[in-house]
Amino acid sequence: MIAVNHISKTYNGGAVKAVNDVSFTVDQGELFGLIGPDGAGKSSIFRMLTTLLLPDSGTATVNGYNIVTNYQQIRSSVGYMPGRFSLYQDLSIEENLHFFATLFNTTVEENYHLIADIYVQIAPFKKRRAGKLSGGMKQKLALCCALIHKPTVLFLDEPTTGVDPVSRKEFWEVLGRLKRQGITIVVSTPYMDEASLCDRIALIQQGKILSVDTPQRIVAAYPDQLYAVKATDMLRLVQILPAFRPPVNSYLFGEYIHVDALGIDGDALRGDLVRFLAAEGFKGIEVVPISPTIEDCFIKMLTS
């Protein structure tokens, strides 16, 4: 459905390498995630695939259409929800939706089934101007407008940034339903916990793809043993772990500190770590082997 071949994009006359030799493919009906922090190049990739920005080099096709030569076909067949709210602030919910349907030569009625379960939540406010809506309602309206022409591919650039965990979960449930209707979805997010909800993900940092695979396989490919460590004085614990020898990689992770064995034999490390911490006077020591999360994998790729 989407094929990206070695695309690069620089800004400021080459000073800023926003996207650096990126390649990946997205299959028909797939929910594909671009996972990375702000400034990783996610938005530039979206803007190139939606034909709003020309790559410096490399090629890409969406739905078989070339992003440079067939931009008109792409524009009429994809839906795009940019990271920044981009609807008409002084049109009402209803007017925005009709406007976008008309632009694409269709009607709200014709594709209403696609947006029904999202639209009912904002329908009570349909006369309200978009500029006066809360963040959550703006997001739902933007999604409706991106869907109303029944796109084959939906591009969602950071739809959940700054959104609380409950609303984020609801949004991903909506994406799951759209996927079941056969729409291919490319979504970006800085939240690592959302990665596991995608069929496949690309981990991105500083314009480079670190890894592309299913979340399960990325986690399974983690090369070292990982431990969750806890003791009574967590602040001192995180300060003292860098003194442990042989060196391990340790970092805060919620109520635990994660310790990466860095190639050391896992079982031996566990005993050594417990003895080391006991000798340092820690109480309530817990050292539990765990499976890594996508966030652990990302940290590993950034620090190695």
Next chain:
Amino acid sequence: MNPEETVIKTANLTKQFGDFVAVNHISFEVYQGEIFGFLGANGAGKTTAMRMLCGLSIPSSGNATIAGFDVYRQTEQIKRQIGYMSQKFSLYEDLTVKENIHFFGGIYGLDNRELKTKSDALIAQLGLQSEAKKLVRELPLGWKQKLAFSVSVLHRPKIVFLDEPTGGVDPVTRRQFWTLIYEAASNGITVFVTTHYMDEAEYCNRVSIMVDGSIEALGTPQQLKTQLNEATMDGVFYQLARGAKREA
């Protein structure tokens, strides 16, 4: 943390816009040197509450003192005692690193001699020597956020308010940012922080969770997990916030 000294104290603090009660009788205390997590769903009233605590918005009713100053009558004194940063507004992109430090340090009332020594020390501490004359726009987001935080505590405020300081930051930088927060707290600065990352809730001494304008839970992360019988803070947040009636 010094639980003997209360730096934020609110009693039935309320803000109403017409019929809409944005913040509904919230009462809590924050101690000197504490890292206090102020959580809630979008639209729960966090920003409105924070604006009152910073002396930017006068409450409709209730009481609060910030570093001993009254939120109705002493808003200018409050502003001198606090620092503030958010993900959305932090530094001026078209000023250099050094210019930003001087500008904000000056606003916060540092004199020229203090500005000189503190700005050199800060640039060295963050390892930004070679970037000191670069525009802030050219820095990666993570560095910007670390610099913005350091600038917000340059004048050694009693309290620093951080509004989603780590949104969108990569996982390694996010943890470095929390190291800066810990340092500030261990130097006696009270840290009042909002976040949507539930792992960060675990790094706070205590957290409160706001739902529809009210504080529904307040305690250490461990207390809240025990109280609501959840294994994680994610579970705690979900259990409380999914009952919200207000449209986010």
